[in-house]
Amino acid sequence: MGRIQKNTSKLFRKSCDLTSPLCLVLVTLAMLGLGIVGLFSCSQSKESPYLKIGLPEEPRSLNLWLGTDANSRNILSQIYQPLFRRHPETLEMIPWLAQEDAVFNEKELTYTVKLRKAKWSDGSDFTSQDVLFTRQLFSDFRIPRYHSHWQVIEKAEAPDDHTVVFHLKEPSAVFLPRVMTAPMVSKKEWEQVCKDALATEKPLRYLQDYQIEKPLGTGPFMLQEYKKGAYIHMVRNPHFFGRGQTIGNLTLGPYVDHVLFNIYGTSDVAILALKKGDIDYYWWDIQPGYLKDLEKDSAVDLHYNKKSALYYLGFNLRKAPFNDKVLRQAIATVVDKAFILDRILQNHGNPMHSIVPAGNHFWHNPDVRKYGEGMDKETRIKAAFQMLSDAGYSWEIPPVAPDGSLTKPSDILLPSGEKMDKFVILTPPADYDPKRAFAGTMIQEWLRQLGMNAFARPMAFNSLLETVKGKHDFDAFVLGYGKLDLDPGYLASFFSSKNDNPRDWNMSGYRNPEFDKLAEMQKTTVDVQARKQMIFEMQTMLMEDVPYYPLYNPHIIEATVNKRFGGWVERVDGIGNIWSLCMVQPVK
């Protein structure tokens, strides 16, 4: 006891004597000293041969079965390659790991794909066995995203090392865009893992949780080093099949030997790093907030590109009042897209008139019904008022007085005569996506001018989805998809009535037999032009019934530093794509 105390008291003696002015001096000195060292180290980092790219967040995983988030895909898409991919300008499917276009046999229902003489990054050959293996893997593990599409293949066979023949159950419109764009993996790398995995009772989980040090791919780059929370270092893949080749009139590189991905936690920091020249490109779109001073910076190039995205106002068609088409159309009429565009996107984007974004020029139907196009505020309200009163809605005090002047209306009454009770427009919270949040607020204000008491309510994203997608317990909501696939297949999944059940994709509960029929048909229509007609037809229907009302489609704005590297490949959805990484080269 006493002893213990003695020791401790000794301890304190030390501690107290240590706390001398020296301590203070030390601290300050340390800070300054390190400050200087830091400056030196930063300046050192300025000149180096690497292409430096900033990532907004830590990639989820380098295991492609788990790493499905944007950041992981950015990395993995440099490694694992599909058989076909879209051309950056024409957006048509062109052979990638495949040698030439797939040959379709109408009556046999077979696709025959010739493969390139490609090599895996370890030097071994890429053969049709790998393709078969990949297909087997998809079905064995029911890999999310791929399995559902690959089911269309009845069986696949490999007549020789570089030919694969796929036998289809039924004709598929999305065979190339959806099936053939799946990444191919090496039998060598995965065979053993799969065996082990299938032995466990949770095969997929095992597969996903399997830690791979060095992913084995056929892409332009391969992983050199991954320092968690800090950076990913990739080097050129000496065996990349595309090197020097001209694919889709682009002569591929890559022309850089090293790519260094810096992982930043927040956009501010990454963008400042960009301005300081610490990175050459920030792989994320830039909030309009930053543009003002980025535009001033001559060393920074800004890239504005169309986006295959959809931001929309969704209604719950399952219950009143939004089960009434006219009401939805009226609302569509008062929503001032131009204003939203101008205020929220600060004009970096374009208004959306159809579910399929205009950026996707092949599938986008330009002449669907447009609401409130080119009207000013007053005419909007009057038009909406007209539509509503024609449909039997009424007010104590209507928004438009007999003399044609606008007034503050009383609560709107449904055709049935009773009051329309207040409804809530759910939006993501301002920190998750300010655009959608504020769009919600504005729509609320506009609807109130029609005498509806609407309330925009920001809601944490998790519970928002839970309410809208899971429980279907909502009035209206503002949501969006940042990255819509370029194939319009999603129209079917969003609006076919068979998908109108909890957790499924038809969130607003749109039910239209004709639409369903078309949706089914287009799936199996291999003739592109025919399919295009159907897709157009579907878009027209949707814009007539407005289960979703498309609001805006932002540009994707990206920034690069033009001092060291140039030659980024612009494309819908921006310059962040494998083409850029194959084309970028140092500037003289």
Next chain:
Amino acid sequence: MAKPGYILLKLVEVGIIFFVILTALFFLFRLSPGDPISKMVDPMLTPEDMAHLIQQMGLDRPMWEQYLIYVKNFFTGHLGVSFHYGEPVETIIWDKLKWTILLFTTSTVLAAFVGVFLGKIAAWHKGSRLDNVMSISALVCYTLFIPWFALLLLWILGFQWGLFPLGGVLTPALWISNAPLITRILDVLHHLMLPLLTLFVINLGSYLLLMRSSMLSVLSEDYILTARAKGLSEKVIRNKHAARNAALPVITSVGLSLAFSINGGALTEQIFTWPGIGKELIFAVSNNDYPLAQACFLLIALVVLCANLIVDLLYAWLDPRITY
């Protein structure tokens, strides 16, 4: 005082509390709306896919079964595999913990030393201008809103003057160009500076105040008078007789604040993108990464509980006059 019985009792208590937390946590997570995949808004993901994923995560099992598995795993040392990273939770946590420990021990210890030193002075010159200046500024430091202060530092020191990096723990370019070890260490320290400074200033305030008040109460003790009567010099009285007694509560509170640093830690780490436990916890929680979040929180709880336990015992040892 610290009889073995007492310690044992405390240990048992801690054990029970911990288990309670463990259980509460589990059900909290499971009963909350949403699940790890509810955030995936990817039209390519069919409901079947989702169901499959859920099943693979073992979230389709009945609650009690999940719970039993969870407890069993926990006591057999398996904290599980992160849903998000697909890595064993232990390895992830250890990765992050290193950084947290580095940041917080340094800042707390530094702050404690300086705080004790200044607090001593302030108390000694009670009522003087020096004292007023010190204790007021300490108050200010203490009540500063951490994130705001952090952002200000980031803005001024990092952005305006460019003295320090704006986030992260190292300069990638420096590390891959296999620089000498010393440069790397300096590089990390350099990244450490801003978060360190933030926490330092804020802790400093509280320690200074604590030291000051405890010093004051000690100075009114009789043995200080005795010391005077012996004809000891002021310096000896202050540093030897007063400071050492006054330092006790500070030392103990260092223990506690190390545990509670998690609170402020989450914020600081978030702002300086310091890859520590606090940041990870927030991330895991907002992604419904149950295993990771649970492990993080359990870790925190454990640390806090142990810290309290140790402090209890310390008190019992150090100061026979205190009884509770």
Next chain:
Amino acid sequence: MLNKYFMLRFYKGWQIFIQNPLGKTGVIILGVFMVMAIASFFVPLIDPMYDPMTGIDPDIKLSTGPSLTHWLGTDNVGRDILAQLLEGAKVAFVVGLSAAFFSIVIGTLVGMIAGYAGGLLDASLMRLADIIMVLPSLVILLILASLFGQFNIWIIVFIIAIMRWPAVSRVIRSQTLSLKHRPFIEASRVAGASHVRIIFRHIMPNVLPLAFLYMTFRVTAAILVEAALSFLGFGDPSQVSWGMMLQWVWKSGHMFQAPYWLIPPGLCISLLTLAFYMLGRAMDEVLDPRLRKEGQSG
């Protein structure tokens, strides 16, 4: 009679209190914020564009610096920062005071009951207090908030209160213990007063001042926690608060460009907490004679 005595005591305390420089500054700062909070009710009436949440200046697209129409500038969608600041003051008071009040009520009740009843009840209550006390409240709130979607401000307040009562109850308890055997309690017990009566008429008035003291400290804690929560994006998204403002400036990427937006909210949080803390310190000196200036020693 007890109340009069209580009032007197309170008045005396106030005298010493207002002489204390800390107390004075604290009161002054608080006064300023009070005014702000009250002003927040009237600002939107001037012009709907001054509504802190939905008010949008039609001719401002980007975040702009201070101007005549917007004295502190606007945020990135053209909402007036000053208006938000005022609203924030209101919210801060609501959160701080109500959370503190609830925690004090709970703490005092538990403390008194535990102290007065003693025995098993006492022990178990204090254990519970210990458990809650060791839990880092921010982290708890974080977890709850992100698990259950977002909370509205009142739930947050309530949880903070739940997290913060133990410290109070400990103090109150010890105070109660010391009071328990004072003659006047004994007397009233002999006189056959019911336990409830004893607790509320005799013990409570004597422990209340302490409770008040602790209240001020709770307030600081509550405000800070709420702010931190909102800052991390787990606050009530339909409610403007200083924490929210900081979060917006941070997330919308204006923190390095819009000091006029970055500085005010944090400054307010810090000042307000500082003020309450000063108040607390001052009260401390009032209620704790040991800290008072020594008179003469004979």
Next chain:
Amino acid sequence: MSLLSVENLSIGYQTKKGMLKAVDHIRFDLEEGDSLGFVGESGCGKTTIGMALMGLLPENAEILEGRIRFQGRDLVLLTEPQWRQVRGAKVAMIFQSAMNALNPVFPVDEQIKEAIVTHQPDISDADLSERMKQLFDLVDIPLARMKNYPHEYSGGMKQRAVIAMALACDPALIIADEPTTALDVIVQDQILREIKMVQQKTRTGLIFISHDIAVVASVCERICVMYAGQIVETGTRKEVFKSPRHPYTQTLLGSYLSLDNLKDIKVPDMKESPDQLTDTNECRFSGACPSCDRKCAGRSPEWIEISPTHQAFCCNPGLIRRGHGKN
């Protein structure tokens, strides 16, 4: 010449209400090896005198006038560094509450050594430990316990240790301020004997301060009775005890000794009316004086000599001389 002679010493406290005189024109002498006791109720200023002699008055106190001659030098004029030479070395103090007089985080011996080393920096370890042995023998604490921590000591041992500490550099004058109040009667008795014995052995001067006249009497040759910052009666133990002359002394004695005396003793409380301590020549006891008549009122008391060693401070010479046998 005498070891210590205090000449009309006045000490005041600066408080919110203004300057309060705690000690008012005190004078007394103390011979080598002599022992003098101060007795009076709390607040009468006796502790203040002790503190003044140690130069340990609190910040808000100051010596208004008078001199403290100690070994021929005037302590009032000393600077702090000079004081440090004196404290512990020449004048030592035994404190009121022995319980807290020792620092809980150091072993006892360390604390005593400290006292010696401060004043004899170049003392050899041998001498030092020799000296320690002597001291602990002197106050008979078993040497085995030397290295213990205070909280392992009993109250009595603590007090003994404190005494040892006071004696450490064998000072010429020891001031004992209520050294036994915190102790139970038995221990108190031992300690008192201890102190007396030690004092006679070491021939140091002793100033013993207590509110308990019996205790004072048991230790000291001469006694000063204080009231409201003034000495009201001084004399040898016998004189004061056997034939108290001042009414206040009588009240004191009465309150302690006579069980049969039933009249309640009004003892005015200093704290309530401190303005009594401000300058006034009137008799301060008059308010509570049992034998005060209107003749007293407004008169200022003076020293009345009963014997060369025995004086009282009153405005009623007759009364004093007569001794008006109240008991």
